[in-house]
Amino acid sequence: MIDQLLDSSVLIGIAASGIRLATPYLYAAIGETFGQRSGVLNLGVEGIMLMGAFSGFWAVYTSGSLALGVLAALLVGLLMGLGTAFINVTLKAEQGISGIGIFLFGLGLSELLFQQSFDGVVTVRGFPKIRVPLLSEVPVIGEIFFQHNLLVYVAFALVPIAWFVLNRTTLGLKIRAVGQNPQAADAMGISVARVRYLTVTFGGMMAAMAGASLSIALLNVFQQNMTAGQGFIAVALVYFGSWRPFGVMAGALLFSTVNALQLWVRTKGIDIPAEYASMAPYLLTILALVLAAQRVDQPAALTKPFERGE
Amino acid sequence: MKNRWILLIALLIAALALAACGGDDKEETPTPQPPATEVATEAATEAATEAATEEAPTEEAATEEAATEATEAATQEVAMAPEETATVEATEEAVTEEAATEEAATEEAAAAEAAATPRPINIELPEGRTFRVAVVTPSTGTDLAFSQSMADSLAEVQAALGEDRFEYAISENLFVVEDAATAIRDYATQGYDLVIAHGSQYGSSLEEIAPDFPEVAFAWGTTVNTFKDEGINNVYAYEARSEQGGYVFGVMAARLTQSNVIGVVGPIETGDAKLYIDGFVAGVKSVNPEIDPIVNYIQSFGDLALAAEAAGAMLANGADVLTGTAQMVPGAIQKASEEGALWFGTQANQTNLAPEIVVANQVYDWTVVLEEIINRVLAGELGGEAYAITLENGGLRIEYNEDYALPEDVRAAADAAVEAIVSGEVDVMAAIEELAGAPATEEATEAAEEVTPTPTSGG
Known part of the structure; x- marks a missing residue:
């Protein structure tokens, strides 16, 4: 039973599948990490993902240009991120509730636009697989890591960049200061609002990219509510990763690999009730989250609107 | 601090459950709301009728019985005619299909075309009568799957009968049963002739709602259960023998x-x-x-x-x-x-x-089922039968x-x-x-x- 899964081709299949599945989570969760590090929880990631997925798909479908698709997604993400920042930072809305509102807005609008623009489900030519020269020839490693489309590589490249920006730059310092102690940051002359606008807008753009990575790179199709809850998982992964980019990546990979594993388990005809197998990634994430809860350093000002004054 | 964690984890579990359900199509769907006055009037009428019934049960019952008898007699006559035509036509179709099969080797394309041609719609709508159908579906009408099959079939019936004589309304994306139940009730209140709950998850809602609207016909798919055994007589059932x-x-x-x-x-x-x-x-x-x-x-x-x-x-x-x-x-x-x-x-x-x-x-071509149900509703029978689309009756193509x-x-x-x-x-x-x-x-x-x-x- 287990030996069926230990075949090298199976292990390669699971790992490569896990990496593909992790890609949208990575974009969304890395973007969300910035927002949360500065003290803003955006539960609307899912809605922005759907809007990004639609706008990227629409642009590629009408223009045929992948670059325009990415640009369209980033632009829509920017607008929705700005909207989110306006609601949460300027209007100081309750972040959990406003996030659900943004999710519903994105869900409804993406579907409305889809129905207005298309007669039904259609496909586009998305990002092709890129075989990285030399590296893709390496046995095992090459097959797992170096035979994906461009947006997969970009997602993983984002992780060290995000780590560097958060931990090694002045901007990162400001973001962390605003998230830990906005009063002190404000006293130091940092504009809390500006930093939060920046991080939330960036988060919106990344969420939109997450959606686009599905609609124009991994699946090349748009369908109403195609993200199926992935945006919420991405928010959970930020907690899972203790607000650290590499932790977030570990979480995304764990979740996705277990998901890929359960698909392969049943493909191999191993008789596990489908319901239990499908639950596994979620159960594991909750378990890890509860364990991680003991040692996290959550940004102290997370979900708290900043009020200047005594 | 501790409280916040419990909250967050609860939220996460809720989100995961939502995700695990897969089709979390929660959305503020534009459920058609009848104008308040209409509801009020209808409610008043209903109340009045009820009161009347209570006051003069014997008289009402007698009148009703007589009326039913008359209708039944008429129904049988009316129903016979279209059924016969339908059978004749079906036989003709079958013959054509068989012929096509025999020639399949030479005229494959022609046969495919014949199979793809929509079947003729056979609904005997009395002059001056407009039939109104409302449908509640779990996904969008353009999903290239379950909901679209019903949306397409309704459009086909409308094309055959004319927009002014056959009206239909669809509430899409009601994966959440509570939302669907609200929509079903709304439609029934608005006096649609037939309310279709197009999703097996809507059964218990229908069982609850149907008895409240004895004058409205309902249909539930995909299932074979019409709730006849529960004493409900205004629900049709339909399924696809996929x-x-x-x-x-x-x-x-x-x-x-x-x-x-x-x-x-x-x-x-x-x-x-x-x-x-x-x-x-x-x-x-x-x-x-x-x-x-x-x-x-x-x-x-x-x-x-x-x-x-x-x-x-x-x-x-x-x-x-x-x-x-x-x-x-x-x-x-x-x-x-x-x-x-x-x-x-x-x-x-x-x-x-x-x-x-x-x-x-x-x-899936639901027109076979729609045609049958609508003809029966026109004849005054509001439920109690189960139908299926099959390869044989042309509902599956x-x-x-x-x-x-x-x-x-x-x-x-x-x-x-x-x-x-x-x-x-x-x-x-x-x-x-x-x-x-x-x-x-x-x-x-x-x-x-x-x-x-x-x-x-x-x-």
């Missing part, structure tokens, strides 16, 4: 595969998805018992990425023919087209997603992809399988049960018997 097309596709898939590895991506093991997949497996086994199709129910109706990876795992295992059912299959189709594996579609025509790999689609060069012997085998199912030579349900290793269970037999064949199948 195992029939599944079986035909299984026969074709087993002949088309080179690797003898065949994959199936399913949502949740229930309803017409399960029927289709079980039928498909039975069809494969009927040709080559050695092949064990890989069946993966991914527990989601909406997760395209998961469907894609499930298909990817099958392809990596050597599968060269795939099929699947429900709204998330576009993900799997894309994966199949990347690898050049063949695809069989069901519920709606999916050829445009990947014209180079789609072999054929089983298309096999639409071939003309761009795919299907070997002639495979096409012939498919036509033979269709004929065998229509003639009763092959009983797909029995084949499925045999595979499951259990003798025909009482429950299944009963369920099958409960389905009243539509008159078109009676010939």
Whole structure:
């Protein structure tokens, strides 16, 4: 039973599948990490993902240009991120509730636009697989890591960049200061609002990219509510990763690999009730989250609107 | 601090549950709200009628009885005529189809065209009467699957009867049962002639709502349960015998595969998805018992990425023919087209997603059922019967992809399988049960018997 899964081709299949599945989570969760590090929880990631997925798909479908698709997604993400920042930072809305509102807005609008623009489900030519020269020839490693489309590589490249920006730059310092102690940051002359606008807008753009990575790179199709809850998982992964980019990546990979594993388990005809197998990634994430809860350093000002004054 | 954590974890679990459900289509759907005055008036009328009934029960009952008798007599006469025409036409159609089958080898394209032509709509709408139908569906009408099949069928009926004589309203995306129940109640209040709950999850809501609106006809699919046993007489049931097309596709898939590895991506093991997949497996086994199709129910109706990876795992295992059912299959189709594996579609025509790999689609045409139910409602009967679309009555159509060069012997085998199912030579349900290793269970037999064949199948 287990030996069926230990075949090298199976292990390669699971790992490569896990990496593909992790890609949208990575974009969304890395973007969300910035927002949360500065003290803003955006539960609307899912809605922005759907809007990004639609706008990227629409642009590629009408223009045929992948670059325009990415640009369209980033632009829509920017607008929705700005909207989110306006609601949460300027209007100081309750972040959990406003996030659900943004999710519903994105869900409804993406579907409305889809129905207005298309007669039904259609496909586009998305990002092709890129075989990285030399590296893709390496046995095992090459097959797992170096035979994906461009947006997969970009997602993983984002992780060290995000780590560097958060931990090694002045901007990162400001973001962390605003998230830990906005009063002190404000006293130091940092504009809390500006930093939060920046991080939330960036988060919106990344969420939109997450959606686009599905609609124009991994699946090349748009369908109403195609993200199926992935945006919420991405928010959970930020907690899972203790607000650290590499932790977030570990979480995304764990979740996705277990998901890929359960698909392969049943493909191999191993008789596990489908319901239990499908639950596994979620159960594991909750378990890890509860364990991680003991040692996290959550940004102290997370979900708290900043009020200047005594 | 502690409280916040509990809150967050609760929130997370809720989100995960939502995600796990797959089709979390929660949305502020624009449920049609009747103008307040209308509701008030109707409520008042209802109350008044009720009061009247209580006050003068005997008189009312007597009048009602007389009226019913008169209507019944009329109904029988009216009903006879269209039924006869329908049968004649069906026979004609069958003859044509048979002829086409015989000539299939030479005139494949023509036959495909004939099969794809919509059947004539046969509804006897009295002069000056406008029939109004409302439908509640779990996904969008453009999902290339379950909900679209109903939306398309309604559009077809409307095209036949005219927009002014046949009106319909659809509330889409009501995956959440509570939202659907609200919409169903709204529609019933607004006096629609027929309210269709197009989703097996809506059953208990309908059981609750239908008795409150004894003058409105309801229909529930896909199921065979009309709640007749619960004393409810205004609910029709309908279902798709999707195992029939599944079986035909299984026969074709087993002949088309080179690797003898065949994959199936399913949502949740229930309803017409399960029927289709079980039928498909039975069809494969009927040709080559050695092949064990890989069946993966991914527990989601909406997760395209998961469907894609499930298909990817099958392809990596050597599968060269795939099929699947429900709204998330576009993900799997894309994966199949990347690898050049063949695809069989069901519920709606999916050829445009990947014209180079789609072999054929089983298309649901609900007009057979709609026609039957509407004619009965017009005759004053509001429920109590169960209907099914089948290959025999034309509700299930096999639409071939003309761009795919299907070997002639495979096409012939498919036509033979269709004929065998229509003639009763092959009983797909029995084949499925045999595979499951259990003798025909009482429950299944009963369920099958409960389905009243539509008159078109009676010939």
